[in-house]
Amino acid sequence: MNLSELAKFVDASGHCSNPRMINALAAFCGVSLAGSEDILAGRALAAEKIDGDVVSAEMLQAVQDITGCSVFVARDGGKVTGLTAFFLLRPEGMQAFDEGRFDTVNVDLDYVWRPRETPAGGYAWGFVASNDRAAGRVVKASIVIRETLLWALPGYTRAATDDGARLIYGSLGFEPVPGNPSLARYFPRQAPFEGLTLPSAQASAA
Numbered sequence: 001m002n003l004s005e006l007a008k009f010v011d012a013s014g015h016c017s018n019p020r021m022i023n024a025l026a027a028f029c030g031v032s033l034a035g036s037e038d039i040l041a042g043r044a045l046a047a048e049k050i051d052g053d054v055v056s057a058e059m060l061q062a063v064q065d066i067t068g069c070s071v072f073v074a075r076d077g078g079k080v081t082g083l084t085a086f087f088l089l090r091p092e093g094m095q096a097f098d099e100g101r102f103d104t105v106n107v108d109l110d111y112v113w114r115p116r117e118t119p120a121g122g123y124a125w126g127f128v129a130s131n132d133r134a135a136g137r138v139v140k141a142s143i144v145i146r147e148t149l150l151w152a153l154p155g156y157t158r159a160a161t162d163d164g165a166r167l168i169y170g171s172l173g174f175e176p177v178p179g180n181p182s183l184a185r186y187f188p189r190q191a192p193f194e195g196l197t198l199p200s201a202q203a204s205a206a
Contacts, residue, residue, distance in 0.1 A: 013152065021149060022145055023069050031138060033072060042085075043055070043056070043083075053105045055107075055125055067087055082127065082129035083138065084138040088150075091120040097123070100179075147193055153188060157183075168184050173195055
């Protein structure tokens with residue numbers, strides 16, 4: 001992956017939340033929109049790889065049903081080997097994050113952006129994979145969608161693994177939130193790809 005390869009996908013506003021565009025870019029990166037069985041398999045993989053609280057399959061499905069463009073999986077030989085998941089937020093959702101009261105496991109669905117609304121920001125549940133090939137695909141999808149369509153939006157994520165923390169606080173450009181060591185914030189870029197260093201994918205991340 002290189003920046004010249006991605007430039008053709010850049011949205012000039014940095015606020016493109018069109019589900020068709022998001023899903024098409026995900027497919028370009030080698031991941032596909034997750035169905036209900038994919039979500040169950042992806043969540044099981046996350047539970048295997050990540051210590052601590054992992055969002056439920058039911059919550060992943062609920063957000064997917066609202067947005068139509070939030071949960072994606074990588075497959076090898078028909079088996080789910082990677083997952084990446086994120087969702088855009090209404091202004092009230094970003095305010096809840098800014099005030100430290102957003103529950104990222106038991107999400108208040110009223111905070112989740114709906115298609116045709118203007119998003120105020122986003123939250124990345126993260127990505128997980130069982131092998132390097134799948135890791136490369138889910139990390140690429142996460143970066144490409146953010147850096148081409150949503151580069152002007154702020155966002156949050158959590159570091160759930162050591163590999164994820166190195167990626168988030170390193171090449172992905174997130175900053176730790178004071179007083180909340182596991183939460184990381186991403187500030188809007190002034191231009192696409194500003195300050196971006198393309199990472200080497202790890203087998204599992206946030």
